[in-house]
Amino acid sequence: MRSLFLLLVSPVVIAIQQAPALPGAQAISSSDRVYTADQTSNTITVVKPLTNEVLGTISLGKPRMTDQLNPQYLSSVNSHGLGFSLDGQYLSHTSVTTNTLTVVRTLDNTIVSKTTVDRASHESFFAHDGKTVWVACRGTENVNLVDAINGGIIGRVKTDSGPSKVLFSPDGKLAYVNHINSPVINIIDVAKKEVVHKIRGLGDVFSSDMMISADGLRLWAVHKKIGKTSIIDLSARKVVTVLDTGAESNHPNFATIKNITYGFLTVAATNETRVWRQERPSSIPVFVHSIPSSGVEPHGIWGSPDGTRMYIVNEHSDTLDVVDTSTMKVITSLVVGQESQALVYVAGAVPSPATGTENLGTQGLDKRCENRLIRVTNSTDASALFTIRQLEGLEMLQIIGRTLEINQTYVATAACKTCNGGRLQIVSFKATVPMPGKLGCAVAPQVLSFLPFFTNYEIESLQVGKA
Numbered sequence: 001m002r003s004l005f006l007l008l009v010s011p012v013v014i015a016i017q018q019a020p021a022l023p024g025a026q027a028i029s030s031s032d033r034v035y036t037a038d039q040t041s042n043t044i045t046v047v048k049p050l051t052n053e054v055l056g057t058i059s060l061g062k063p064r065m066t067d068q069l070n071p072q073y074l075s076s077v078n079s080h081g082l083g084f085s086l087d088g089q090y091l092s093h094t095s096v097t098t099n100t101l102t103v104v105r106t107l108d109n110t111i112v113s114k115t116t117v118d119r120a121s122h123e124s125f126f127a128h129d130g131k132t133v134w135v136a137c138r139g140t141e142n143v144n145l146v147d148a149i150n151g152g153i154i155g156r157v158k159t160d161s162g163p164s165k166v167l168f169s170p171d172g173k174l175a176y177v178n179h180i181n182s183p184v185i186n187i188i189d190v191a192k193k194e195v196v197h198k199i200r201g202l203g204d205v206f207s208s209d210m211m212i213s214a215d216g217l218r219l220w221a222v223h224k225k226i227g228k229t230s231i232i233d234l235s236a237r238k239v240v241t242v243l244d245t246g247a248e249s250n251h252p253n254f255a256t257i258k259n260i261t262y263g264f265l266t267v268a269a270t271n272e273t274r275v276w277r278q279e280r281p282s283s284i285p286v287f288v289h290s291i292p293s294s295g296v297e298p299h300g301i302w303g304s305p306d307g308t309r310m311y312i313v314n315e316h317s318d319t320l321d322v323v324d325t326s327t328m329k330v331i332t333s334l335v336v337g338q339e340s341q342a343l344v345y346v347a348g349a350v351p352s353p354a355t356g357t358e359n360l361g362t363q364g365l366d367k368r369c370e371n372r373l374i375r376v377t378n379s380t381d382a383s384a385l386f387t388i389r390q391l392e393g394l395e396m397l398q399i400i401g402r403t404l405e406i407n408q409t410y411v412a413t414a415a416c417k418t419c420n421g422g423r424l425q426i427v428s429f430k431a432t433v434p435m436p437g438k439l440g441c442a443v444a445p446q447v448l449s450f451l452p453f454f455t456n457y458e459i460e461s462l463q464v465g466k467a
Contacts, residue, residue, distance in 0.1 A: 016348040017305045018086055020214040020254040025305035026347065033106060033349040033356065035091060036300065036313050036320060037079045038337025040064045040389060040396060041364020044079065044093060045320075045336040046109065046356070049304065049311070049345065052322055052332050056360025058109050060095060060102060063338070063364060065450050066392055076100040076114075080341045081165075082300075083125035083133065088348035090148060092124045092133045101135050103148045106349035109359040113151035117144045123165035123209070123342070127190060128172025136163040138180055145193070157193050159186045164208055169234075170216040178207040178221050185210075185221060185232065202230040203242035213254040213261055217281040220252040220263055226436040229265065233281040241284045246270055251300050251342075255307040255325055262288070262325075264310055266298035269402070273298055273312055275328060294333040295319040296371045296387070300343030313340040316387045316398075318369045337364035338389055367391075370459055376404065377465030384412070384444075384464045388453050395453040397426060399464070401444035404431035408466060410444070414453075415461035426451065428467060 017025040034047040042064065043057040061075030062068055068077055076095035083092040090112065091104040099121045103112040119139030126133055126148065134157075135144040143163050145155035162181030168174065168190070175188040185199040204223035207230070212219050219232040222245070229245040229252065232238070247269035255262050263276045263285055271293045276285035295317025303310045303325070310323040318338050321330045350356030368390040376382035381403040389396045399412060409430050413423045427449035431442035453459075 016088065018084070018088070018347055019303045019305040019307075019345050020211075020256070021305040021307070022214045023256055023259055023307075025307070027306050028304050028309065029347070031349060031351050032304070032345065032347045034302070034311050034320070034343065034345050035082055036336050036340040037082050037093060037342045038364050039078050039080060039339040039341050040391075041338035041367070042077065042079050043337040043364045044082075044091070044104065045340070045364070046360060047320065047334060047336070049309065049322075052334060054334050054336060054365070055357055057337050057363050057365060058104060058359065059361055059363045060093070063391060064396060065394065076102060081121075081123040082342040082344045083123070084344055084346045085126040085130045085148075086128060087130055088346050090126065090130070091344075091346065092126055092148070094121045094124050094135065096120065096122060099137070101133060101144075101146050103133065103151075106346060107351075107354055107356065109356065112149060113147070115146050115151045115153065117146065117153060118142055125166050125168065127175075128168060134166040134175060136166050136177060138162050138164055143175075143177060143188075155193060157188055157195070159188075159195065160184055160198075165210055167210065167212050169212070170214075176210070176212065176219060178210045180206045180208060183207075185219065187237070197237060199232060199237050199239065201239040203228045203239075209251045211252040211254060213263075213281075214256055215261070215281075218254070218261065218263075218278065220265070222249050222252055222265065224248055224250060225433075227269075231278075231285060235281060240282060243276070243285060246272075246274060250298065253301045253303055253310070255303045255310060257307050257325055264301055264303070266301050266312060268297045268299065268315070271296055271298065273301065273310070273323070289328045291323055291328050291330065294321050294330050296385070299341055302343050302345040304345055305347050311343055311345060313343045315339055315341065316369075316371055316385070318367070318389070335366060338367060338369070368454065372459065372462055374462050374464055376401075376410070377463060384410075386412075386462050388459065390454070391450070393452075394450055397449045397451065397453055399427070399429065399444065399447035401429070401431055401447065401464070403435065403438065403441050404444060405466075406431055406434060406440055406442035410464055411467045412462065412464045414457040414459070414463070417456055417458060423461070423463075424457075426457075
């Protein structure tokens with residue numbers, strides 16, 4: 001990911017690097033783009049980082065709860081993962097419900113190819129040949145190899161159970177795969193297309209996301225369910241330590257600041273991005289700062305190649321925070337598509353004189369989104385985060401319940417605007433995901449209900465309690 005490429009911008013040739021990059025990488029330019037994968041609006045949002053301007057969205061299909069359940073619906077569902085080619089010309093995108101790998105040309109936002117891959121595809125990335133996308137498919141023991149330009153699966157690499165993400169070493173010779181069902185990192189010889197080593201001793205079986213530092217010597221694998229992160233020295237191929245990084249730790253990334261490597265990690269449950277300094281790949285990271293999010297539930301994160309900015313998408317606010325790494329503060333926030341998951345920064349995506357605004361629309365932009373954190377009735381610790389999004393013709397109400405009684409049924413209610421103060425049930429649900437270290441407690445990670453909420457209910461009247 002950090003190899004050097006030549007970008008032809010007539011009449012001069014400019015060397016570009018992709019983030020995370022070593023010191024000396026080029027500054028933010030008008031040719032760069034930031035992309036977010038927006039799950040509910042089923043879009044990719046395109047942002048120009050030089051001006052912090054949202055240019056529009058690429059539609060991958062219909063938004064949630066339109067005609068997606070129609071048996072004749074053929075487009076993609078649930079925009080989720082993002083990757084890119086090192087020359088910045090192509091974006092790889094995974095839709096987790098339809099198992100779709102879509103390749104987008106960054107110059108004009110056109111779809112180059114679309115391939116149906118194996119079950120529960122999650123994250124993908126381009127190999128260094130710029131022609132092949134490696135796709136981690138969680139519901140299998142396979143990484144799919146896809147022809148980016150022509151489409152179609154051209155190979156498979158067998159891994160441990162539940163591969164979740166694929167990343168490549170700086171020289172492109174090795175691929176690294178984490179898993180959601182196996183506490184190992186597979187190291188794959190790219191030329192041979194086979195696993196040649198396994199890094200064991202991770203902090204948990206479930207690792208949703210990971211990142212490699214610019215020097216290729218550090219790998220941080222995040223364990224979202226237990227709020228920890230395995231810190232791996234890739235030169236020694238061993239786990240250095242397992243950090244307690246915070247409840248619902250999510251995506252990591254790196255920036256080199258004044259010749260020191262810093263690890264940035266989004267922590268969804270506490271609405272912050274935490275920052276550690278790591279002097280050497282073999283040293284234990286030292287916590288240095290917390291960056292409060294402007295919104296709710298930070299998720300995807302990526303930096304500029306020069307290390308001056310970090311971009312963080314807030315999943316439950318439909319916003320993107322821009323962080324100045326010299327002050328470790330949010331300097332602006334942008335409205336993007338609905339329920340963004342992944343985020344990538346692609347340098348040299350739109351070389352001058354192109355504008356990169358072709359084929360963009362407004363699907364998913366400027367929709368109402370409200371969040372309310374509600375204490376569960378008759379409970380001291382239990383809470384429920386309500387997120388209510390405007391859709392076409394109705395709203396999506398989402399609940400994340402935390403520190404609930406395991407297997408207990410809960411009911412969410414709200415006051416009806418035309419019921420003279422009467423309350424109506426919105427949805428009932430059970431907490432079934434155990435909380436690590438809290439015996440008898442559980443999480444309800446994603447409860448969904450679709451209804452015309454804003455017209456019919458008082459948002460400040462939301463309540464949740466035992467059935």
